[in-house]
Amino acid sequence: MSFFKRDGARREPVRRSVEDVDLDSLLALVAESRGYTCAFARDGATVTLTGDMTLVVRLRGLRREAGRRAREDWPVLVSEHLAHAVATAGEQVDVCDLEQAGPLLRTRVEPVDELADLTRVVGRHLSADLVELLTVGSRPIRPEEAGCWPVPTAHALDLAVANVRRDERLFVEGIELSGTPVSRLTARTPSAATHLRWLGDYLQVPADGVLAVLPDPYTLLVHPVDGIGVVRAIERLRVHALCTDGLSQQVYWWHESRLTLIKADIVVQRGQTRLVVAPPPEFAQVLARLAV
Template identity: 75%
Template sequence: MSWFRRKRESARRPVEHVDLDSLLALVAESLGYTFAFARDGSSMSLKAAPGTSPEGAAELAVRLTGLRREAGRRAREDWPMLVSEHLAHAVAGSGDPVDACDLDQARPLMRTRVESVDEVPDLTRVVGRHLNADLVELLTVGSRAVRPEEAGCWPVATVQALDLAVDNVRREERLGVERIELSGTPVTRLTGASPSAATHLRWLDDYLAVPADGALVALPDPYTLLLHPVDGIGVVRAIERLRVHAARTGGLSSQVYWWHEERLRLIKSDIVTQSGQTRLVVAPPPEFAKVLARLAV
């Protein structure tokens, strides 16, 4: 009778879950594991097949709630890759004392870091939000980015999880403040011990007096912010100095940004060499162009 009962339980489950379980079973076996699913489908246990691991090796529990949610958002042709990555990651991290799928364990270690969009191989495989078109703020646990199927296990929405990480950054670290000059132009350098410096833009007033028109920002690396207040026409020279410095460092971004009204806008500028002379060609966003016009009067 137990066989018929299992058949009835399988028939009551969504067909998508049944198909995903079939993939999970195939991948588990290909990795050399025997497996068993929890009755509610929320997890599966893996155990190395006989002869492939030390006697008495502990079973590995793999949470599936987040994986099922992520699979529901993806095309079916993505499922084999999704399942393979999920199980391979679970096996590789079996010795990690922190289960990133458990919010209680992950919460104290949650942080954010900013990356160039071009440096993230696949934005669909990380959890984050765009600061602008070319920079993304990633959610991390420890030193690595959180994957969607891990965050999908948590009883909070992604935006709430990111806010928890931001709160951790503010509580755990204060950036160092230093006044420096770039070819005669004074700027403020903020530095931190973790790659979360850009997260502190939200509390810029804690570090320097920010005028109503905001501040110029350069991000030479994830640990550093270079800032100059937008408080006079001297800001034009500051854009040039920051842009040249950022290009030389070759770090997080070679561009200069405008932090204003809780937004980070790109001030696109190109270093052009023509007839042996180098000059900066700036294409500011319309709102910043209006500020420059007003400051020039």
């Protein structure tokens, strides 16, 4: 079959992959089950849903995400994508448009165990048990939204980090935990952990780094790793983290731009409380050197 423009010039047919055709069929099926009729753009980049409202849904990011997943995951993926598009139709910002969304991107740290599915969010590990999420407003970015952007997600995360740094400067104060001095850094937004990257702008950071706890998304507590007194500081910070029951109950080592978990347990035996520390190998070497 030949396709022609109105001026008579020949128009080449758009070649669609089997995967794109199958995804379109699934999109149409799900949309119809929700009471919408579908009209796909010729290039497959968008679909217009018409029902109780008219809504243009971008598909480029969805197609990328579908390409990374098994076909049996597609029905849930498509259903969630359309449901999310309808639910956010009233938002003034088109998150799929990086030019609009870019200035609003931020980060938020969450425990890995509290995320139902890491494949449904965009982020990177801050440590083995913490993930730094990419957000817009108060909600996490979905992979299908980030997939619409002309830049890798790592670049978008760096943009969000830069936005966090530009937003505010943390408030710093010295406090004591059962006689052990620590520094408390407080943010107005739930991105305090992101500021670890610029800790040297707030405090004198020794070559061996600092201990850190994250009692809540707005707060950091840190203690310098500059002497054998760091062992007592681990105990004090661990007890404090346990009492707050917030973002994380663990103690971490921030060193060379990396956050590493220091496994430390409070053990009660025969009425006595003691700290059992199983430090990572690199930190164990630091402790051995400080003990000399």
